[in-house]
Amino acid sequence: MILFLVSCQQQETEFKTNRQDYDIYLAAAPAKATSKYFQLWDDKIKSDSVQLLSLGNVASEYNRFFSGTGNIQYLKDAERSLKKAVEIAAVGKAGYLRALARNYISQHRFREALELAEKARSFGSGVNETQSLLFDLHMELGNYDLANQYLDSIQNMSDFGYLIRVAKWNDYKGDLDTAIQFMEKATARAESSKNKGLLLWSYTNLGDFYGHAGRIEESYNLYLRALRIDPQNAYAKKSIAWIVYSHERNGREALRILDSIMQKNQSPEYYLLKAEIADFMNNDMLRVQALDDYYKIVGNNPQYGDMYNVYNLDFLLEMDVEQKAYKLAQEEVNNRPTPESYGWLAYSLLHMGEKKKALDLVEKHVMGATFEPAILHQAAEVYKANGLMEKVRELKQELLEAVYELGPIKEAQIAGL
Structure with missing residues (x-):
């Protein structure tokens, strides 16, 4: 009886969201891709323009528009403006180089961004900002010892x-x-x-x-x-949708939130989350449609470049296109040799039946180098395929503590390890 009462009390006190808290934001108007001075600045940018201030301001606005709408064209327009600013700036060039590097980071063009950051450092101005940028880049590239050195250099x-x-x-x-x-x-x-x-x-x-x-x-x-x-903040809304889905297991309400975001924001990753929630709800038609919509957006637009490589890897393995996934994983390791990239390479090898090669990569580049639950789940799958059940059990316990982060679909897979 005591256990029953305690259980009931826990159920009553367990946190639940309230749609009245966030409904007002779901009805918010779409983010505006314009501003009071944007047209004025934009009009000054001609093919022969030397309006440096306008170029910087327009790039900043384009970045804001991209964040609000998810439209990749705005990110590319910001790149265009910043490249021109770098070209014509006689003073303050380091600042424009850093801004262009951050634009490249958003596009996952990390090695190009690193070249720009190193060039910015050579000007000797904005040292703290450049050191901070170099920390960010070396973290993205998996150069953790170097990143730590840059972190020490900006300590404050x-x-x-x-x-x-x-x-x-x-x-x-x-x-x-x-x-x-x-x-x-x-x-x-x-x-x-x-x-x-x-x-x-x-x-x-x-x-x-x-x-x-x-x-x-x-x-x-x-x-x-x-x-x-x-x-209009799409990320905050998506995060609430994740709480509703992963914590409360309310797929219908999570989809309602997600659909309200997707009416105003074009970011492709929302389709993958929609497919996952549909899978959880056993709605195979909705799942397939969401995956198809994702592929139509990313697969047919070369402007995305490497931005969605990891998402594409997951998509390709989901679609049982192992050879393509393996080649893309190799590209990602070349682009950014992080433990996460090696984890995807190992996972794609596992899907191709190369379990020993997958194990070798996991042992050399993943274990002890990352605490990312999704990558550790892949490592556990590799260990299981190689019959190393003691290591699987160790990881399983750790992964069960991260089920909220991983979501209900992954939880079911972890339970089967």
Whole structure:
């Protein structure tokens, strides 16, 4: 009887979302791809323009439009403006080089971005900004020792940029508690500055960290705070949809939220999440349609470049196109030789029946080098295929603690390990 009462109490106190909290934001108008001064600045950019200030302002607006709409053309337009700014700038060139490098990071053109960052460093101005950029790039490229050196070079416990990077570093090292502590300090700095951009970034990223730590209600409340600042913020809405889907197992409501985002934002990854939720709901027709819509967008637009390589790998393996997945995984390792990239390469080899080669990659490049649950799940599959059940059991326990992050579909797969 006592156990029954305790169980009932836990069920009553377990956190649940309330659609009244976020419905107002689902009805928010689409993000505007214009602004008060945008046309004025844009009109000044001609083929022979030397309007440097306008080029920088227009690029910034294009980045904002891309974030709001998911339209890849805006990111490419920002690149075009920044390349021209770099070309004509006599003063402040390092700043434009860094801005163009960050644009390339968004496009997953990491090696090109690194060349720009190194060039920016040679000008000797904005040293702290360049060192921060180099930390970000070497983390993306898997050069973790170098990244750590750049992190040490910008150490400043009162600086927002340093705090978010040391949080990222501790998350990479698998120390989530310390990562959260630093992210909380960064959020406090953002709140004291009252800078909306920093607040949005802080609330959504701290919300992610809380979710990984199982602090779902705190995570949810931070996404709501982000939406109070920016009612169109697609990332915060998607994160709430994930809570509804993964924590509450309410696929229908998660799809309703997701559909409201997709009416206003063109980012292709929403179709993959829709396919996953449809799979959870055993709606095979909706799942196939969502996957087909994803492929039509990404597969037919070369402007996406390498941005969706990992998503495409997952898609190709889902479609049993193992050889294509393997070639793409090789490209991704060449592009960014991180433990995650090697994990996908091993997983594609496993799908091709090359379980020994897959095991070799996992042992050399994945285990002990990443704490990413999705990659560790792939490693567990490789161990299982090679009959190393003791290692599977060790990973299974760790993965069961990350089921919220992985989602219900992956949870079922982990249970079968």
